[in-house]
Amino acid sequence: QDGHDLWLYRYNPNPVKILSSHHSVILATAKQELTQGWKGNPNATVKFVLKKDKSLAADGFTINSNVITANTDKGILYGVFDLLRRQNTGETISDIKENPSYQVRILNHWDNPDGSVERGYAGNSIFWRNNDVNVTENDLKLWKEYARANASIGINAAVLNNVNASPLILTPEYLQRVKAIAAQLRPYGIKTYLSVKFSSPALLGKLKTSDPLNPEVIRWWNEKVKKIYTVIPDFGGFLVKASSEGQPGPQDFGRTHADGANMLADAVKPYGGIIMWRAFVYSPHDMDRAKQAYNEFMPLDGKFRSNVIVQVKNGPIDFQPREPFSPLFGAMKKNAVMPEFQITQEYLGHSVYLVYLSTMWEECLKADTYQAGKGSTVAKVTDGSVFKQALTAIAGVSNIGLDTNWTGHQFGQANWYAFGRLAWNNNLSSEQIADEWLKLTFYNSLSIAGKEKKQEWESKFLAPVKQMMMDSREAAVNYMTPLGLHHIMAANEHYGPGPWWGPKGVRADWTPLYYHKAGEDGVGFDRTHKGSDAVSQYHEPLAGQYNDPKTCPEELLLWFHHIPWNYQMKSGKTLWNELCLHYDKGVSQVRNFQKVWDEVEPYVDQTRFTEVQRKLRKQATNAILWKDACLLYFQKFSHMPIPYDLERPVNNLDEIIANDKYSK
Ligand code: BDP
Incomplete structure (x- = not known):
């Protein structure tokens, strides 16, 4: 398994008969897909029905005891893929009606x-x-x-x-x-x-x-x-x-x-x-x-x-x-x-x-x-x-x-x-989507012997890996741009940290300095009525909520406010300490992802296992760099200690900046 088959890997389809009174290129595709993917009863008959149904959008369809109905041949095609997906994820299939949210x-x-x-x-x-x-x-x-x-x-x-x-x-x-x-x-x-x-x-x-x-x-x-x-x-x-x-x-x-x-x-x-x-x-x-x-x-x-x-x-x-x-x-x-x-x-x-x-x-x-x-x-x-x-x-x-x-x-x-x-x-x-994707991508490529242990796979692989996926975005926010910080990535490539970057001659709104505005008095972009007033572009009650640091969601605090380092957060901790905690948490989350992945090794083929493992190692290293760079840089303004119960930086800020090719 090298991943080229995506979520489409199919294991040994059962024979199926397809009845359709219409013909088109797209219907031919639909037939072919169903034939090579059918997992229902062997020799079952599936019927494609094209008829005007006002309750269905152009691409919509219904599936009802092996009959797929739609207004258009595209609708039938989507019905076929829907049916196959449900078969492959082990869902029950009865009385399905689907219309797409967007045309x-x-x-x-x-x-x-x-x-x-x-x-x-x-x-x-x-x-x-x-x-x-x-x-x-x-x-x-x-x-x-x-x-x-x-x-x-x-x-x-x-x-x-x-x-x-x-x-x-x-x-x-x-x-x-x-x-x-x-x-x-x-x-x-x-x-x-x-x-x-x-x-x-x-x-x-x-x-x-x-x-x-x-x-x-x-x-x-x-x-x-x-x-x-x-x-x-x-x-x-x-x-x-x-x-x-x-x-x-x-x-x-x-x-x-x-x-x-x-x-x-x-x-x-x-x-x-x-x-x-x-x-x-x-x-x-x-x-x-x-x-x-x-x-x-x-x-x-x-x-x-x-x-x-x-x-x-x-x-x-x-x-x-x-x-x-x-x-x-x-x-x-x-x-x-x-x-x-x-x-x-x-x-x-x-x-x-x-x-x-x-x-x-x-x-x-x-x-x-x-x-x-x-x-x-x-x-x-x-x-x-x-x-x-x-x-x-x-x-x-x-x-x-x-x-x-x-x-x-x-x-x-x-x-x-x-x-x-x-x-x-x-x-x-997102949880349902992750569930589907994991089943289609990892379960269906397991050998028969693996499949007999479906429950084991679900508890040992599906559950922890799904949780890792669900937590993964917040982890990245934590070690990159917590509490509403934004656009503090290194110039141009936007990969590693670069909060110090802002040379003369570069347009200000392409530089991190413009976005975080860190100084002795605090950090964050004031977009309140007293600042840029971006809050007024939102409808009430949001405009009012965003305008007040007490009601602004903390995850967006520094997006809308310039906040003193010793400001008291909802936790009772200072802004500085909360910032430190978020960066630290992000790093430990990624370390935990590494543990989760290492433990699922028996359930993944070697190629994909090793690839993901190596990437997680790189991610962990980079997360530490993000944490060290941002905390050591912001500390120059806050003059406050990183809470002593948190892991100490392992990188030096001057060396990180010296290695940043855009800051030369
Ligand atoms: C920015 C990218 C730039 C794109 C631009 C865009 O840095 O490469 O051209 O968006 O969306 O995020 O047009």
Whole structure:
């Protein structure tokens, strides 16, 4: 077992008969999957029924005594995968009805034409290689495996290239490769999308401008879109990062985000395409980066076309181990908004840390925005239940690369899996998802002898490993950025600690100093009414709760407040002592993960066991570095001792800083 089979390993299927009065490419896929995965009674008959059922969404289905019913062939395919999953996890199957939470459940690949992957830690791109557009047999095989894995968890869309988009992607040569990829994804019900560079008309078309209101520019995009649809008739649309981090955009021409998005929306509209327009923007002039996306987008609410959806990162800053939810959720009421989660672990230890991200996404989805009264959770204000938005979607920035196990870390697969499951059902619990994933990934690959000991496996492997997953995100928060600290990672790579970093000449809101604001008087970013007033972007009662350090959840305290070192926390301890305790706890949690994993060795194949064991060792070493670096650095301001009953630092701050290549 090298992990390449993901959660899809199937053991010796039983024979099954399939009845279906319809035919389509997708139904053929559904039949094939059922045939190679059936675990129910041998020679049972399964029926596919396509009929109009108003209570079912386009991708929804019911399963009832071996009859799978849906409105569309895609619905049948999802029904088949659902049935197989339940068989493989040992669930009882009766009277099942499933409708997806979001219409578009999409992976964003930050992959570049040269094969590199921005923030990718699992090898090079599966889609692009050295700017070479030739398609090999191996490519086709891999793309098909990719499509199958996605379909099995309900993902139905993929953006094939980086949001920092190369204009090359729209050239005829690249579009041919996109066509080849789309052909592998289509039988699994997956639509293809591309990221585009806003200045493509000037860069590729040699126009004098890329101004979205210029008639030549409009014509250029219309022509380009027409060509794309000739090559890929079911093309999904564009994802756009514009006027952000140096990317060109409508603001270069004095236009708004809505002007830019609507021009593209009009171009794809005749073909049923959509535009996902990212709200990840921040101008260097505003005083608090956490407020900027809201400030730019709120005035545009209602100004976007109906086939535009605004794509918002879960937190207001940038995929930190913990952030409050972005105040744009729920705030925009007239235009559709979609969440963007980051599956790749840019700020959470790359492919070294074992961090199960589902609990973080669940925290965001279940957070109450109060925008339309109590219960207006992020899930509900984005899936169409609170605001009747016609278009609903959710995106995950992929962690996939050419590594044999796809995700670099064997447990990174759980995050890909969890994203798909939550996109399908934003009400699922992370615990259930972990349970499914572990059974599918580790139990089903055991030998028969292993399987006879199912109960033993459940108590000795499933229970402790699931608990480790459930605790893993909080552990990372503890040893990296506890109590609301954020963005104190080392520059550029965002892996190790770097709270000291903030050289002159670098824009302030890219540096840790800007975010933690540690000084003799305390630590944390004052976002209260007296500070940047970011709290006012939240609806009451949240704004009031966040504004007062006594009612602000302690896990977000230093996000919203600048707090004196000797401030008394709910525990009665000082802020400084609590900070020390959190860092220390994070380290012991990871050490405990090592023990948990070492003990489950008899239940895991050697390859996967050793891989995870080695990564946990690295994670533990790095956790200690984080703890030592942050505590020794903050101690220069607090002048307080690390509580003597805690483990002492084993690294020296001056040496850590000397080893930080960005601080030279
Ligand atoms: C940041 C990443 C950067 C991305 C950017 C984005 O550091 O590589 O391009 O987000 O989402 O987190 O556009």
